[in-house]
Amino acid sequence: MKLIVAIIRPDLLNEVLEALYRIDVRGLTVSRVLGHGGETERVETYRGTTVKVNLQEKVRLEIGVSEPFVERTIKAILGTARTGEVGDGKIFVQPIERVIRIRSGEENNDALTPVPAGEVQRQV
């Protein structure tokens, strides 16, 4: 089990989500963050006040996956989030100690496999 954290460009989020959906990675968390990775600063001017915008808007994806999905997920992100320019972001892969699904109390790999809402409703 790995937690994959990817920092990507906001304008490529849709492409990345599409690619992840295609390889059946359905469960993830997305947040808007500010960050900087050595890219050229942007210069903005507001009525004579010139500023260098150091922190750029980025999107942070957090995806918990079981072992067979790790490489596929990384490949999908690399294939869609890369422009070749400085500022494309990073992928961090971390081990996970334990995963618990809050709804059912399932643990680890069982908890990482998404169950479509429709199926859950039928079980009830």
Add this chain to the structure above:
Amino acid sequence: MQAINPADTAWMLVSTALVLLMTPALAFFYGGLVRNKNSLNTMMMSFVALGVVGVTWAVAGYSLALSDGGPLIGGLAYLGLNGVGTEAKGTIPHVLFMAYQGTFAIITAALISGAVVERMRFGPYVAFIVLWTLLVYAPVAHWVWGGGWLMTRGVLDFAGGTVVHINAGVSALVAALVLGSRKDYGRQAVLPHNVPFTLLGAGLLWFGWFGFNGGSALAANELAALAFTNTFLAPMATLVVWILVDYSRTGRATAVGAATGIVVGLVAITPAAGFVSPAGALVLGALAALPSYFAIALRSRTRIDDSLDVFAGHGIGGITGALLTGVLAQKVWNPAGNDGLLYGNPGQLEVQALGAVGSAVYAAAMTFAILKALSLVTSLRAMPRIEGVGMDVSQHGEEAYASGEGSILVHPEAALASEPLPVLTPHVALR
């Protein structure tokens, strides 16, 4: 020659300011409908028209549109406002007449921007609206108002349904086709970033439109009161019908729908304002909701990215208004007008259709030619990467909602020092 009338002059001074306000109002209407990252650029597309189209109008546009000339275009008598003084033009000073007409040229050019937002580069856009004002707006204004061929045939266009709305709507459709769709169009949800802006814009447009239609009487008289009242009533009927259709189709009365309905009603009553009865205006406003509503619904299912539905709103709305003018016009309300189909003059409807088709064909052909010519010199669109980053930062170096967190102030001394600031615009950084 008539003398200057003080009451007429006062009303036209106010009307000119009202119509000028419509362009900032349009900026809000359009600005709310686009995404956050393109909102400044979208609003600037309207605001810049106040500058460049206004100057173009003063330098040459006014002369080409409204000085004496042939059936197709005016002359060069008023080039550079030469000979435009405070003498009477009708019953108001000539300079005021010129300024009033200039506000129409400005908003007409700005209307087209709705079809090309979120992707057209700012420089080519500015060049386009300048050329468009000279080559499309001025001739068509001359045809209808300046003694050109459509005026001679008796086309009824009180305040510019043909000159402004059909003209801009058709040009917008052609511009959307030439530019191509946004890279995200049809692939991901592109949602309005500030619906309250859009409602504010629609409200201010309505306010300004009292000058647009009421002022088109060019006097403070009964005709101005009729046009004013019709401008008051028609959008009300359109708004009601639009909300009912919206509700019956989706189960919700939407705010963006309400704002759009108001604008469509205003567009439709524009050619008819001084020719139909107030009851006729209510009927016209109610009927006008339907073609535009369904044109918008249909358009969004196609590959045509007329992003803010300029054609469905202004093109279809303008054509509906022009044709219904030919149906509902009554000579008893305006002796200078004519009777429409309902009042025993079916020929008027034919003339109205001729006016709509004639200007639509011309506007389409010329817009295509201007954009193709510009595309030989420079690229009209931003690169896909730039489009992704957004037009505000790439075209203007500003953001609508900048946080400033983590930004470093560049002191003026540093900016002026011998070492120039590195050029860090995204054009370079992102290719």
